[in-house]
Amino acid sequence: MPLSEFATFADALDHAAQTTNRQMDRLLPNGDGPEAQLFEAMRWSALGPGKRLRPFFVFASATLFGVSAAAAARVASAVEFVHCYSLIHDDLPAMDDDDFRRGRPSCHKRFDEATAILAGDALQSLAFEILAHAETHGDPAVRAALVTAMAKAIGAQGMVGGQMMDLQSEGKVLESASITRLQRLKTGALMAFSCTAGAVLAKTGESPRHALHAYAHDLGLAFQIADDLLDAEGTREATGKTPGKDQAAGKVTFVSVLGLERARSQAALLADQACKHLDLFGTKADLLKQAATFVVSRRS
Secondary structure, eight states: OOGGGOSSHHHHHHHHHHHHHHHHHHHSOOOSSTTHHHHHHHHHHHSSSOOOHHHHHHHHHHHHTTOOHHHHHHHHHHHHHHHHHHHHHHTSTTTTOOSEETTEEOHHHHSOHHHHHHHHHHHHHHHHHHHHSTTTOSOHHHHHHHHHHHHHHHSTTTHHHHHHHHHHTTTOOOOHHHHHHHHIIIIIHHHHHHHHHHHHHHTOOHHHHHHHHHHHHHHHHHHHHHHHHHHHHOOHHHHSSOTTHHHHTTOOOHHHHHOHHHHHHHHHHHHHHHHHTTGGGGGGGHHHHHHHHHHHHOOO
16 A cells, blocks of 8 residues: 555554564564574564654655555665664664663663674665565666665765764764764665665656655754754653763764754754755655654654
8 A cells, every 4th residue: 555545644654664564574584493593683673663764764755656565665674674783783882882772672682792793784684685686676777776775875985984973973072064974874874765765666867866865864864863852851761772872972962062952943944944855746745744743753
C-alpha cells in the first residue's frame, strides 16, 4: 500500500515501520549453527523498538514517483540496517559508551563488544547485498546507483567521517559552521540518501532529486538540533538512551553553542525551510512536510 493512502504522518509512519519490520525479519539471517550468536545480535539490534523514520523517508520519496512498494521496502530495510549498524558501533565503549539504546541494553551490553562489532559489520554488508540484488530493481544501473549513493553517504566523507569529527570535537570549541558540517555528515548524509532513494529508483531527472536533497539537508540539521535538545532535557524513560552524555563528554553541540531557546528556534526555522524545497511536488509532499513538524517536536 502506498503512503499516499494515509492522510496523517502518524499513520503513514506506523505503516512504513510495520512494513519495514516485516521485510527486515525476512531478510535477516537465522539459525542455530556456529554463527547463531551473531545472528541473534543482528536481530536484537535491528528488530528492536524504533521509529523507522529513515525508512519512512524512503517510502515517502518512492510514493512521489509511483515506485513499487516492494522495491521501496527493500531499500528501506537496507537503510535501517545501516542505521542500526551505526547505532551499535556508536554505543561501544570506544565511541559514545552508552549502555542503553531504544530503551534496552545496547548490543555490546546484551552480548559482548566483539559480537557487537561483528553484528554491526554484518548489518552493513547485508544492506549492500540487498541494494545490489535484482529483486530491488530490474535495472543494474539503478542498483549500481543505489550502492554508490549509499557508500558515499555512510563512508569517510559521510556518516563515518562525521563520527570521526564528533569524537575529535570533545573538549574543543567549534564554530557553528564546523558543527553544521559535522552533523551534515554524521546524521544528514544517510537521511539524504533515504529522501532521494525514491527518485533514484524512479530514474527521475536532476530537479526533483535536488529538491529532495535540499529538504533532507535542512531537515537533517533540524533533526540533530532536536536530538541535542533531547540529550539536554530528556529522560532515559522517554528517549530510550542515557541523557546528558554530550555535556558530560565535553562535546560541542548546537545547544552548547546556541543555548536551549535559540537552538529550538533554529530547529523550527530549518524545518520550515526544508518544507519550502518541496513546493514543486504540490500536495503529494504533504506527508514529508508533516514529517518536518514531527522531527522538531518529537520527545524521543
